Amino acid sequence: MYPRWLWPAFAIPGVVWLLILFLLPFYAVIGVAFGNIDPILQTPIPAWNPLNWNVGWVSHVLNELTPGGVYWDVFLRTFRYVALSLGGCILIGYPVAYYIARHASRTKSLLLILLVLPFWISYLMRMLAWINLLAPGGYAARFLAFTHISDLLYHMGLLSQPNNYLGGQSFTVIFALIYGYIPYFILPLYASLDRIDRSHLEAARDLGASPFRAFWHVTLPLSKTGLLGGAVLIVLPMFGDYYTPNIVSSAPTTSMIGNQIDLYFHGGPQPTIGAAITIILSAFLVVLMGYYMWTIHKSSKELVA
Amino acid sequence: MAGGEVKLIALVKQFGDVTAVDGIDLEMPGAEFFSMLGPSGCGKTTTLRMIAGFEQPTSGQILLDGEDMAFTPPHKRNVNTVFQSYALFPHLSVQDNVAFGLRRAKTPKNEIKQRVADALELVQLTGLERRKPAQMSGGQQQRVALARALVLKPAVLLLDEPLGALDAKLRKALQIELKALQQQVGITFIYVTHDQEEALTMSDRIAVMSDGRVEQVGPPSEVYEEPSTTFVADFLGVSNLMRVVAHGDSDGRCRVTLGDFELHASRGETHTTGDTRIVIRPERVHLEPHESSGENRVPGIVERVVYLGNSNQIIVILANGDRVQALVQNTGQELTYKQGDPVRVYMPSEALRVLTDTGTAPIDEDALPPVSSVA
Amino acid sequence: MSQAVATPAAPKEFTLWQRIHGWVTNPWGKPRFLVLVTWGYIIWSIAPVLIAIQFSFNNSRSLTVWHGFTTKWYFSDPIDSIWHNASYRGALNQSLKLAALDVVIATPIGVMLALGLARWRGRGSGASNFLMLFPLVTPEIVMGVSLLLLFTQLFTFVNTGTLAQVLGHVTFSISYVVVIVRGRLFSIGRSYEEAAADLGASPSAALWLVLMPLLLPAIVASAAIVFAISIDDFVISQWLSNGANSSTVPMLIYDSTRATPLPSTDGLATVIMLITLTTVVAGVAVFRLFTRGEGGRGSAVDDVAGFGM
Numbered sequence: 001m002y003p004r005w006l007w008p009a010f011a012i013p014g015v016v017w018l019l020i021l022f023l024l025p026f027y028a029v030i031g032v033a034f035g036n037i038d039p040i041l042q043t044p045i046p047a048w049n050p051l052n053w054n055v056g057w058v059s060h061v062l063n064e065l066t067p068g069g070v071y072w073d074v075f076l077r078t079f080r081y082v083a084l085s086l087g088g089c090i091l092i093g094y095p096v097a098y099y100i101a102r103h104a105s106r107t108k109s110l111l112l113i114l115l116v117l118p119f120w121i122s123y124l125m126r127m128l129a130w131i132n133l134l135a136p137g138g139y140a141a142r143f144l145a146f147t148h149i150s151d152l153l154y155h156m157g158l159l160s161q162p163n164n165y166l167g168g169q170s171f172t173v174i175f176a177l178i179y180g181y182i183p184y185f186i187l188p189l190y191a192s193l194d195r196i197d198r199s200h201l202e203a204a205r206d207l208g209a210s211p212f213r214a215f216w217h218v219t220l221p222l223s224k225t226g227l228l229g230g231a232v233l234i235v236l237p238m239f240g241d242y243y244t245p246n247i248v249s250s251a252p253t254t255s256m257i258g259n260q261i262d263l264y265f266h267g268g269p270q271p272t273i274g275a276a277i278t279i280i281l282s283a284f285l286v287v288l289m290g291y292y293m294w295t296i297h298k299s300s301k302e303l304v305a
Numbered sequence: 306m307a308g309g310e311v312k313l314i315a316l317v318k319q320f321g322d323v324t325a326v327d328g329i330d331l332e333m334p335g336a337e338f339f340s341m342l343g344p345s346g347c348g349k350t351t352t353l354r355m356i357a358g359f360e361q362p363t364s365g366q367i368l369l370d371g372e373d374m375a376f377t378p379p380h381k382r383n384v385n386t387v388f389q390s391y392a393l394f395p396h397l398s399v400q401d402n403v404a405f406g407l408r409r410a411k412t413p414k415n416e417i418k419q420r421v422a423d424a425l426e427l428v429q430l431t432g433l434e435r436r437k438p439a440q441m442s443g444g445q446q447q448r449v450a451l452a453r454a455l456v457l458k459p460a461v462l463l464l465d466e467p468l469g470a471l472d473a474k475l476r477k478a479l480q481i482e483l484k485a486l487q488q489q490v491g492i493t494f495i496y497v498t499h500d501q502e503e504a505l506t507m508s509d510r511i512a513v514m515s516d517g518r519v520e521q522v523g524p525p526s527e528v529y530e531e532p533s534t535t536f537v538a539d540f541l542g543v544s545n546l547m548r549v550v551a552h553g554d555s556d557g558r559c560r561v562t563l564g565d566f567e568l569h570a571s572r573g574e575t576h577t578t579g580d581t582r583i584v585i586r587p588e589r590v591h592l593e594p595h596e597s598s599g600e601n602r603v604p605g606i607v608e609r610v611v612y613l614g615n616s617n618q619i620i621v622i623l624a625n626g627d628r629v630q631a632l633v634q635n636t637g638q639e640l641t642y643k644q645g646d647p648v649r650v651y652m653p654s655e656a657l658r659v660l661t662d663t664g665t666a667p668i669d670e671d672a673l674p675p676v677s678s679v680a
Numbered sequence: 681m682s683q684a685v686a687t688p689a690a691p692k693e694f695t696l697w698q699r700i701h702g703w704v705t706n707p708w709g710k711p712r713f714l715v716l717v718t719w720g721y722i723i724w725s726i727a728p729v730l731i732a733i734q735f736s737f738n739n740s741r742s743l744t745v746w747h748g749f750t751t752k753w754y755f756s757d758p759i760d761s762i763w764h765n766a767s768y769r770g771a772l773n774q775s776l777k778l779a780a781l782d783v784v785i786a787t788p789i790g791v792m793l794a795l796g797l798a799r800w801r802g803r804g805s806g807a808s809n810f811l812m813l814f815p816l817v818t819p820e821i822v823m824g825v826s827l828l829l830l831f832t833q834l835f836t837f838v839n840t841g842t843l844a845q846v847l848g849h850v851t852f853s854i855s856y857v858v859v860i861v862r863g864r865l866f867s868i869g870r871s872y873e874e875a876a877a878d879l880g881a882s883p884s885a886a887l888w889l890v891l892m893p894l895l896l897p898a899i900v901a902s903a904a905i906v907f908a909i910s911i912d913d914f915v916i917s918q919w920l921s922n923g924a925n926s927s928t929v930p931m932l933i934y935d936s937t938r939a940t941p942l943p944s945t946d947g948l949a950t951v952i953m954l955i956t957l958t959t960v961v962a963g964v965a966v967f968r969l970f971t972r973g974e975g976g977r978g979s980a981v982d983d984v985a986g987f988g989m
Contacts, residue, residue, distance in 0.1 A: 024834070
């Protein structure tokens, strides 16, 4: 009933915008990463023609990403931070999402509002809040000292010295990453748990499954997509994070891949190496994303079959 | 308004590889209440949507008063629709919903006012002009949808399961009202439904559809009493379908053998020979004492008696293993037959109908499973 | 709630620990352990922000020790109050300017793209759908680097600063509009437009008189969300800035955490938070108001739940 050309015409401005300002910029990164560096001015000379590409800088970065290379430690650390933060998010987030989806009845709307609230509080403000709390004399610092938790953390090797949280502590960085990203993890997980038909669980219990077995064989598999979705939603940006470690630590001992990129652009004028790292990071994240989509595709096919 | 004659000629609609409508020819004379009846996926809604103009046919013609409308956009057709979901504009009041079409046609303001008022009076909604659709009950919304379509004085009104979302009691009341309304306004109603009772109550004629084809067209009594195919017999009400061997016509009746028993059927294709089916409605099956004898009587045993309120449904296993349902009116007297009683089942020849097709749809094996072990 | 633990039949006194233990593990009641974890999480996630707000009213330069209530960091302090400090005012200005421009540009483009993608069936529609999703999952630093290199190496006619920042913000905002509006489009379905056409409305009348009013709540909501994510954005603004005069509030907060934050920094964050929350609450309220009574379609609930994404 509408003319055939109408809908593509509607889509054109948006598609063109994204082509020029989202897709084309990746080509700019590729051009710089596979380009050269002006020997005198030290500025990048991009190579726009694929025939003129110089793989030197990218392979240099790849080399340094192997054991013994200058980025190897950063690379490992980033993985460790992301993995531990994800683990923390699951440990805290799953019970919360599960409770709100399954058991909260009268308080459900209130809890949902409180759950979404951090989305609309600037990430930077939420980090600033912890700086205030963890600074010497801050409420959290005083509480941790008073309860001797600080000493405990020190003896467990989680802090390099007691009562110091903001000077290059991996523990604080991971804590801040969990605090910063967990809202984005809980919400999709909650949505998938909330979608589970209660009758599945009742059927499982009816057929003699214990609460634990019902959870393990019914709830957990059915929440898999939400779990994966939430994980992807926080893991991808975490790999590109540089501001969190900068805010709560700003020490080279806690720097992540994102900090390296930030450094090459904002610290020293070496955009070519920064671009090369960006390319490698993006390629890695595309693989991660691909794996996620493949898993979702597979599980949706299983559901149909 | 005169006219309102719709003619569908060799109408076909394909969605990709799926053929939704597979060559339909139908004639609906003006001022008729015409129903398209069939199970979901039979192509009835697609046909209606093509008449409305929401879908374009793959091939074929749609003639409205002799003019081919197949490729006319919906807003240029003198045809209006009552949607299954009503599709009342939620942001507009009842008044504005009903006036919507008149405004598009640039009708003068005072005429709009008059006609909206008339239309709302017709559906007994006077006084509710300022309400929003969400503030009305399902039945009221349904009336607004009717008024919105009728106010434009279309030649044909299309109704897509308009009573589907309402509860059973309201549906019954509105069936009668709809029929009365159609006679009052005197235009063609094309009514799509999967509810056989609804179609039988309201229609002047019914087209029974299956798999994108029309199985049978006729007045309700004809379609019900004289189903021409197994599908129609089975879809319209409960039928007893039995596989038989036919031996052709003898003095106007068809001699058939059901297992070891010989029956005569005087309706349907009485000239048929070979493997075929016969059908009889449960209310035409008589139960007699085991001792009685005569033509078209087959012995059996009562398997089950089901109390239905206004009647009793008695399921009998015939001596050849087939099951037959009989419907016995509840007259207040105690039922003579109970489970396990031997009876004689009388199927009058004038109620037995010979079907020729081997059946697009098989006998509903779930409803009446033949028990071979009994035979 | 808790009387199930201490039954009158058991005269034995329970120790405090036993009572707490019983309350938490009571197998017949609600899963108390989960209640504790959930509320603990909620408090943990929100209390620090409330404390930061508290210290924006601290009558001292300290952010750790409370010295009484004052509003001087907002209004009266001649040097460091938000009202008097030029860099604070400039950052607030820049944040609001970027957000407003973002809303004005990204909302119409996104609404049209949503309509187009939802209904366009043909070559290129699949790829466009795919392209639209990517900005939602691309780490901001990758977008920041690529846009910076685009503007410094390829489109050198675009200088870093406000223009580049606006282009960047619109680029990551469009997809949010598309997701919200398209969700609403699907929940509306096509029957209203068909009804309009059936009643004689031309395609453009059906679009403007029926579809647009029905989409309006989603459009308002998506505009509110674009405003909020633009105001809260730090990475893209930072990568595409050209120094102090294009600093936004999040950038200022970032810089101050690496120097010495003052109560006025907390104050600035509080102001921005209030603006964001007001916008989002207003957006959701408008959405609810316009879609109420459409019960049964599940649209409002789904769309509001989708806001977080």
